[in-house]
Amino acid sequence: MQTSWTTPPPPRDTDPSPAWELLLPAASGPPRGRRRELGAALRAAIRTGRLAAGTRLPSTRDLARDLRVSRGLVSELYAQLTAEGYLTSRQGSGTWVARLPAAPEAPVPRAHPQTSSAVTDFRPGLPDLSLFPRSAWSAAQRGALARLPDAALDYPDPQGLPELRAALAELLSRRRGVVVEPDGLIVCSGVAQALTLLGRFLKHHGQDAIALEDPGSPSEFPLFTAAGLRSVPVPVDTEGLDPVALAATGVRAAVVTPAHQFPTGIVHSPERRAALLEWARRTHGLLIEDDYDGDFRYDRAPVGSLQGLAPELVAYTGSVSKSLAPGLRLGWLVPPSGMLAELVEAKRYSDLGNTVAEQAAFAAFLRSGRYDRQLRLCQRHYRTRRDALISALATHLPAVRTSGIAAGLHLIAEFPTELGPLLPAASARAGVRLRPLGDYTAPARPTPTVFVLGYAHLGVPEITRAVAALAAALPDIPVSSVAV
Numbered sequence: 181m182q183t184s185w186t187t188p189p190p191p192r193d194t195d196p197s198p199a200w201e202l203l204l205p206a207a208s209g210p211p212r213g214r215r216r217e218l219g220a221a222l223r224a225a226i227r228t229g230r231l232a233a234g235t236r237l238p239s240t241r242d243l244a245r246d247l248r249v250s251r252g253l254v255s256e257l258y259a260q261l262t263a264e265g266y267l268t269s270r271q272g273s274g275t276w277v278a279r280l281p282a283a284p285e286a287p288v289p290r291a292h293p294q295t296s297s298a299v300t301d302f303r304p305g306l307p308d309l310s311l312f313p314r315s316a317w318s319a320a321q322r323g324a325l326a327r328l329p330d331a332a333l334d335y336p337d338p339q340g341l342p343e344l345r346a347a348l349a350e351l352l353s354r355r356r357g358v359v360v361e362p363d364g365l366i367v368c369s370g371v372a373q374a375l376t377l378l379g380r381f382l383k384h385h386g387q388d389a390i391a392l393e394d395p396g397s398p399s400e401f402p403l404f405t406a407a408g409l410r411s412v413p414v415p416v417d418t419e420g421l422d423p424v425a426l427a428a429t430g431v432r433a434a435v436v437t438p439a440h441q442f443p444t445g446i447v448h449s450p451e452r453r454a455a456l457l458e459w460a461r462r463t464h465g466l467l468i469e470d471d472y473d474g475d476f477r478y479d480r481a482p483v484g485s486l487q488g489l490a491p492e493l494v495a496y497t498g499s500v501s502k503s504l505a506p507g508l509r510l511g512w513l514v515p516p517s518g519m520l521a522e523l524v525e526a527k528r529y530s531d532l533g534n535t536v537a538e539q540a541a542f543a544a545f546l547r548s549g550r551y552d553r554q555l556r557l558c559q560r561h562y563r564t565r566r567d568a569l570i571s572a573l574a575t576h577l578p579a580v581r582t583s584g585i586a587a588g589l590h591l592i593a594e595f596p597t598e599l600g601p602l603l604p605a606a607s608a609r610a611g612v613r614l615r616p617l618g619d620y621t622a623p624a625r626p627t628p629t630v631f632v633l634g635y636a637h638l639g640v641p642e643i644t645r646a647v648a649a650l651a652a653a654l655p656d657i658p659v660s661s662v663a664v
């Protein structure tokens with residue numbers, strides 16, 4: 181039991197300055213009723229935590245003036261609540277809210293064994309958040325904030341800070357072959373916001389549907405639904421999004437992930453890219469290029485952006501979610517020039533622009549070359565982890581076939597058909613969580629032997645241990661039994 185009913189808690193370092201007139205009812209009625217009323221309001225504010233323990237109360241003189249009551253009434257009120265244990269005071273040094281005895285603790289729910297941290301979750305799409313360059317980012321933030329003139333703290337240009345747009349235009353044209361000038365790019369809150377703005381634009385211009393890759397990213401569907409568009413799944417084959425199936429839908433906008441299709445890992449072939457651009461030309465349609473993990477490639481030549489081939493047919497989007505952290509909510513959109521002005525207005529009326537301080541920090545981070553270093557660092561780590569996963573599978577589960585391995589943060593693993601019924605129990609026993617490819621199809625289809633394995637967020641020892649444990653929980657299967 182707490183003893184601090186009567187001991188004054190240490191005063192807070194900062195004066196939280198609650199609006200006393202809002203917490204306590206304004207003057208009304210005779211003084212006696214008024215004291216009761218104020219006492220009830222103060223007790224309730226303390227009990228519910230609106231006035232936290234340690235909050236310093238105003239002097240009797242100040243509160244009396246604010247509430248337009250006599251100072252004597254406030255003194256009586258303080259004395260009464262001090263006697264009841266709600267307040268505490270020290271002669272000559274003030275009155276504080278006392279710490280009330282803690283409510284009995286709620287029972288802690290028992291952890292289900294499956295949710296223990298011992299489970300290795302091969303969740304795709306997650307970077308290693310421990311690689312976030314905290315000190316370099318803090319330095320960039322401090323430096324940027326020190327340099328920003330006061331006027332820059334006003335509402336920003338909704339298109340993005342000019343210095344960030346300049347640095348991003350340089351980065352995207354150098355690394356991804358995007359055709360862009362600083363004035364042609366919009367800074368936004370990740371790919372998700374770019375898709376939302378584009379979805380609303382399409383809806384506003386009379387479109388009612390959008391084609392999405394199948395399998396594809398499950399997060400896109402609800403974004404477009406919220407923008408008022410119907411999502412039409414279009415199959416992905418071994419070369420990428422099927423242009424014949426796309427044409428058959430009759431829609432005039434499609435989202436593609438050409439550098440490393442999500443989640444199959446397919447790199448769209450040059451012929452397929454040409455066919456998709458031809459579709460866009462023929463239908464006066466729009467391709468939305470989601471370059472979500474295009475920065476990470478391992479053993480294949482760089483594949484430039486689709487946008488670089490036809491900037492007037494493609495809206496290009498990407499973000500720092502895989503290279504720095506999804507929590508930063510920082511991304512970019514490079515639309516065809518004719519769409520730019522309307523999209524900037526849509527961004528303005530969506531949130532009045534991204535935060536100035538983070539934009540300035542990111543601009544400094546890019547200019548200093550620190551972002552390139554971060555990409556190289558992530559690339560090294562992710563390649564090592566991908567290699568560890570492929571080698572652990574080859575060693576412990578040689579009958580498993582992998583694909584989509586040349587880039588990105590995940591790969592596809594296909595188990596022999598006869599293991600399908602055994603895998604749920606075996607992975608639970610091994611403490612491994614696997615995501616079936618069918619979770620990414622529309623509608624969800626059972627794929628008991630094909631899984632999407634994200635590896636970027638897992639250390640090499642954990643990857644190796646998890647694969648070995650999974651193998652130990654499964655019977656031996658000869659390599660030749662894998663379905664081709």
Ligand SMILES: Cc1ncc(COP(=O)(O)O)c(C=O)c1O
Nearest residue numbers: 305370371372397442472499501
């Ligand atoms: C394929 C794909 N595109 C886009 C996103 C959303 O990215 P952002 O964080 O930039 O909004 C994700 C999220 O993981 C994704 O997997």
